[in-house]
Amino acid sequence: MRKIKDYLMITVKGACMGAADVIPGVSGGTIAFIMGIYDEFVGSIAKIDKEAVRLLFTGHFRDFWKHINGGFLTSLIIGIALSVVTLAGLMQLLLKDYPIQTWSFFFGLIIASSIFILKGIADWKFKDGLLLVCGIALGAVVCTLSPTQTPDALWFIFLSGAIAICAMILPGISGSFILLILGKYEFIMASISECLTNIGALWGSSGADSALFWESTLTLVIFLVGAVTGILGFSKFLHWLLARWHRGTLLILAGFIIGSLVKIWPWNNEEALMQVERAGGLQIGWAIGFALIGFFLVTGIEIAGKRLTKSSEGRR
Numbered sequence: 001m002r003k004i005k006d007y008l009m010i011t012v013k014g015a016c017m018g019a020a021d022v023i024p025g026v027s028g029g030t031i032a033f034i035m036g037i038y039d040e041f042v043g044s045i046a047k048i049d050k051e052a053v054r055l056l057f058t059g060h061f062r063d064f065w066k067h068i069n070g071g072f073l074t075s076l077i078i079g080i081a082l083s084v085v086t087l088a089g090l091m092q093l094l095l096k097d098y099p100i101q102t103w104s105f106f107f108g109l110i111i112a113s114s115i116f117i118l119k120g121i122a123d124w125k126f127k128d129g130l131l132l133v134c135g136i137a138l139g140a141v142v143c144t145l146s147p148t149q150t151p152d153a154l155w156f157i158f159l160s161g162a163i164a165i166c167a168m169i170l171p172g173i174s175g176s177f178i179l180l181i182l183g184k185y186e187f188i189m190a191s192i193s194e195c196l197t198n199i200g201a202l203w204g205s206s207g208a209d210s211a212l213f214w215e216s217t218l219t220l221v222i223f224l225v226g227a228v229t230g231i232l233g234f235s236k237f238l239h240w241l242l243a244r245w246h247r248g249t250l251l252i253l254a255g256f257i258i259g260s261l262v263k264i265w266p267w268n269n270e271e272a273l274m275q276v277e278r279a280g281g282l283q284i285g286w287a288i289g290f291a292l293i294g295f296f297l298v299t300g301i302e303i304a305g306k307r308l309t310k311s312s313e314g315r316r
Helices: 002-022 026-036 040-048 050-057 061-067 068-095 098-120 124-145 154-168 177-179 183-196 201-203 210-233 234-244 246-259 269-279 283-313
Strands: none
Touching: 002 026, 002 068, 002 177, 026 040, 040 068, 061 068, 061 210, 061 269, 068 098, 068 183, 098 246, 098 269, 124 246, 154 177, 154 210, 154 234, 177 183, 183 201, 210 234
């Protein structure tokens, strides 16, 4: 039986997952794994099934809550939400004012993520290399063909939420990374920031924009509906895929991540090019430095995860 302090700790762990999910290249699933809640996290999501729906709609609320591990999920979601809301404005500011440094940081994060996925593959065979190359080609093609500006229509926001949420539960690939590929990372971060900035419109505060508040709120609601749809539908397929073709799926994923680096290239956006013009140079030193920071951040997280796993196995 969990106590209040246990649920508070779960909320803190959720906040760590949320912080990871805001940063492309750091997976919330990886953080959940490091913090020892990955199995319970995935298992609780899997419990949101037909039986859960039956219990809910027949009025058996206590049984429903117990079936889905409601206390755990609620505490975790609160932590994730608090972290995402807190960091969204910061990420928008960094992408606008320091694009080269920020994209370089993302670049280093994603390189490290792909390396650690590949390190988990032992006894390489020719077909493994072929799958990796296919993944790289797929990632490069998707990112090359993917327009810089994708539709802001609600159907696409729904689709983005549904796809991005699936990445959140997989160690090694992040939902923010998927949003980058879909061209919706900055848009969603901006929507969160605008919603918070203009929340005063509800009480008629001066300077608050009511229309902007409701527009950004609608965007976020549709995104969340898509996320719920994705985590209940697509995530089951992904877990089935990993259960049956774990090795091949990881290789394709790692290849896709590597191929997608063409989209994360620090000088591959308008803001970065404007910064180059203002600074009068490519700022290669800054780019290398922040890429290394991102690389070593993921490295530290992975090393910590392995040590925690070994210590937990030793206690058994």
